[in-house]
Amino acid sequence: LGHVVDHSGVRPDPDKISSVSNWPVPSTIRQVRAFLGLAGYYRRFVSGFAKIARPLNNLLTGIPANKKSETRRVQWSSECQAAFDALKRALTQTPVLAYADYTLPFIVYTDASNQGLGAVLAQAQEGRERVIAYASRSLHPTEKNDANYSSFKLELLALKRLAWVLWNNAGSLSWLLSTTTSSTAQVKAMLMQMLCPGFQLTPSLPGLQTRSVRQEQA
Template sequence: MPFGLCNAPATFERLMERVLNGIPRDRCVVYLDDLLVHASDFGGALKNLREVFSAIRQAGLRLNPAKCNLMARDTMFLGHVVSGQGVATDPGKVAAVKDWPTPTTISELRSFLGLVSYYRRFVRNFASIASPLHRLTEKGRAFGWTQACDAAFQQLKMALVDTPVLAYPYPQQPFILDTDASNVGVGAVLSQREGGAERVVAYYSCSLNRAERNYCVTRRELLAVILAVRHFRPYLLGSQFLLRTDHASLTWLLTFRQPEGQVARWLEVLQEYRFEVQHRPGHRHANADALSRRPCAEGLCRHCQRQEEREGSGPAMVV
């Protein structure tokens, strides 16, 4: 296949998917010309390799021995180090981020953000940290490097250096989803219990737009839940999970009998999932904490106040 064709990657990926169609994803993962054949023991690895080699041979394809890494305990795959302990960032990419000079143009800043964004699931509250840098790339904004930008730049570099090893998800075990919101963004942590301890599967965060920043605290907390379950849908749909929040009013909001408007649409989204809600005090909820939390100056917004009057009850804890 000639290089440079815009449809070449999709065509090649379709070919590889067809060649390896009979092999389950829990034995072989393919992305273009990168194959990851894995197993829990040596015998299983041999069996899976024979199956993959047979499929490739029948398709008339060849492998380059110099590019094959067999029976490895850890390997590089799509910019990540995959091992028995979990998934980690590529040390080479992390070194490049650590040595990245301070951007002097929007183009240089976008290049930096593009690299670190690839590993955003390893960084807690990535969107909130990177918010000053993203604002600098907005259309029509003059490039002006401020102390806030430099602080965000250095914090992102340090966050990439100290990234955790993310655990592999086990669909047969329940997930734990921690969510939180601030006045600038939302954050979430997906984890599972392993060996008596909680291990992070992935982090998620995103910035709020101008309209969303005007939501009351309760509504922003509910938005954080909606965005998190949508992002982690492949993990959560069809599985039982525990939703933990540090906002007590959110547990009451999820029990509305006659929701209306935006809240009704959001609660309809949650009807697809099986979960229980648990309130956790803020000092124990640091893993999903966004930049800051502050109570709504006027209490509930008029929408939540009206809903409370319709329901005829105040906040109630659901555990």
């Protein structure tokens, strides 16, 4: 529902996207939730969705879901307006996502910072790289604490529970996966979850035009 599916791949329904592009500036909690609900339905088409939407999600932080709070007016800032415009722009320029071919390896580009976690799922199909989906999320409060999560722990957090050929731009992650020891039980637990059959770390993908998730999210 809400998608166009053909031989080239999957893309959002133009009529639904038109609704997003014409959405008026929200002024209440209910209107912010409604916009994020529709935009979030297509988040797999948008690189870095969580980072873009963060100012809007911050408007909802600590707000209970009840009728009284839904009519509360929001403090709409220039940062909120920039996020609102960026989301609408991104949703009107979404790519056609390829179908997954389960006979081929998957490629995941990852990025992690105190702004959030991001990933791009792709495959090399017929000699060129095709994006299958984008994924992202904001950090929980404990994950924003440097004492709990350093940069390489955030990179591991973005990778956890996946098996793929990974192209990454984090030197600390390459070092971490090449060493046999680790300083904390938390890191060891993450490594144990990652190092499953099919996992491969590579600095580049020969014969392909590769890019980092940082460039995807620019």
